[in-house]
Amino acid sequence: MTVLTDEHRALIGVESEPRTSALPVSEELLRRFVHGVMEPDPVHWDHEVAAASKYGELVAPPLFPMNSMRRAPGGPDPMDRLKDDPEDDGRLGGNPNGLPPLDLPFKRLLNAGTEAEFFQLAKIGDVITVRAKYLDISERQSRDGSPMVIVRVQTTYTNQHGDVLAKTTSSLIHR
Amino acid sequence: MTKAAPLVFEDLSVGDEIPELVRGPLLEPHLMRWSATIENWHRIHYDQRFTVEHDKLPALLVNGSWKQHFMVQVVRQWAEPEGWLRSIGFQFRAMDTVGSTLTAWGRIAELAEEGGYGNVKLEIGIRNQEGQQSTPGTATVVLPLRGGPAVPYPFPAS
Numbered sequence: 001m002t003v004l005t006d007e008h009r010a011l012i013g014v015e016s017e018p019r020t021s022a023l024p025v026s027e028e029l030l031r032r033f034v035h036g037v038m039e040p041d042p043v044h045w046d047h048e049v050a051a052a053s054k055y056g057e058l059v060a061p062p063l064f065p066m067n068s069m070r071r072a073p074g075g076p077d078p079m080d081r082l083k084d085d086p087e088d089d090g091r092l093g094g095n096p097n098g099l100p101p102l103d104l105p106f107k108r109l110l111n112a113g114t115e116a117e118f119f120q121l122a123k124i125g126d127v128i129t130v131r132a133k134y135l136d137i138s139e140r141q142s143r144d145g146s147p148m149v150i151v152r153v154q155t156t157y158t159n160q161h162g163d164v165l166a167k168t169t170s171s172l173i174h175r
Numbered sequence: 176m177t178k179a180a181p182l183v184f185e186d187l188s189v190g191d192e193i194p195e196l197v198r199g200p201l202l203e204p205h206l207m208r209w210s211a212t213i214e215n216w217h218r219i220h221y222d223q224r225f226t227v228e229h230d231k232l233p234a235l236l237v238n239g240s241w242k243q244h245f246m247v248q249v250v251r252q253w254a255e256p257e258g259w260l261r262s263i264g265f266q267f268r269a270m271d272t273v274g275s276t277l278t279a280w281g282r283i284a285e286l287a288e289e290g291g292y293g294n295v296k297l298e299i300g301i302r303n304q305e306g307q308q309s310t311p312g313t314a315t316v317v318l319p320l321r322g323g324p325a326v327p328y329p330f331p332a333s
């Protein structure tokens with residue numbers, strides 16, 4: 001069985017529109033983040049340590065930009081979706097990378113892994129913009145013989161000056 | 176972070192292990208805190224009924240989005256401040272379930288001088304309290320050579 005069509009393959013190389021975080025990186029957002037992620041390095045919360053470091057000021061952990069796109073205040077509540085489908089898986093139909101969706105006949109989506117390159121860390125006050133791109137879309141057989149589609153999405157994270165903070169490539173398996 | 180002595184490329188050997196990081200047992204409050212931190216409401220990290228009955232998973236899962244930061248932390252707590260974590264990559268090969276105690280580890284796999292700096296390639300991973308590995312990967316750290324210039328920050332794109 002072949003799942004991928006020419007229309008799917010035509011998406012390889014397609015980029016999303018740039019999307020910019022609703023609010024700048026704040027010390028409060030960073031405070032909550034280092035607690036949740038159980039971060040050991042005080043350069044992410046201690047002003048004196050940060051000032052004496054090569055960073056010179058508080059900075060966010062390297063992969064922070066991957067979690068920087070937050071829902072803006074106001075606007076429709078994505079949890080309204082639960083009125084129609086109380087068994088929604090909690091992803092609330094979100095399309096986290098902003099790319100045109102792949103219409104695939106699968107229910108499961110697995111995050112198979114990440115590759116990342118780092119250039120600089122986000123700072124307090126930074127406004128992060130992300131842009132995603134379909135690097136590759138390919139089909140393989142899983143162990144039980146059923147088809148699966150592997151999608152590689154590259155995301156570039158920039159600050160308000162256009163400096164690239166990081167690039168990540170995520171591998172997603174639809175099956 | 177304070178360390179006994181600055182890291183210098185020439186002092187390293189292939190096979191050296193970097194200090195491990197241990198977190199856990201990771202219980203429901205840890206998973207809930209992380210989901211709320213990143214505002215990701217995927218139920219398989221906090222809704223036991225949905226996870227087991229609807230998604231047929233064995234138990235709540237430790238977020239891959241948390242584990243990837245954990246892998247970065249174990250490398251940077253060793254590499255900083257002299258070194259720069261230039262790249263990292265890993266595969267989510269196995270599920271880590273609620274209640275796990277996870278250890279992030281790293282071992283030097285290759286050492287090479289390039290452009291006046293030292294490149295350290297590490298094998299990295301996460302294992303649980305049973306010794307099962309879930310997240311194999313690699314990382315590259317750039318370090319100064321003995322008597323050489325500091326690694327530039329921001330790190331230039333190649």
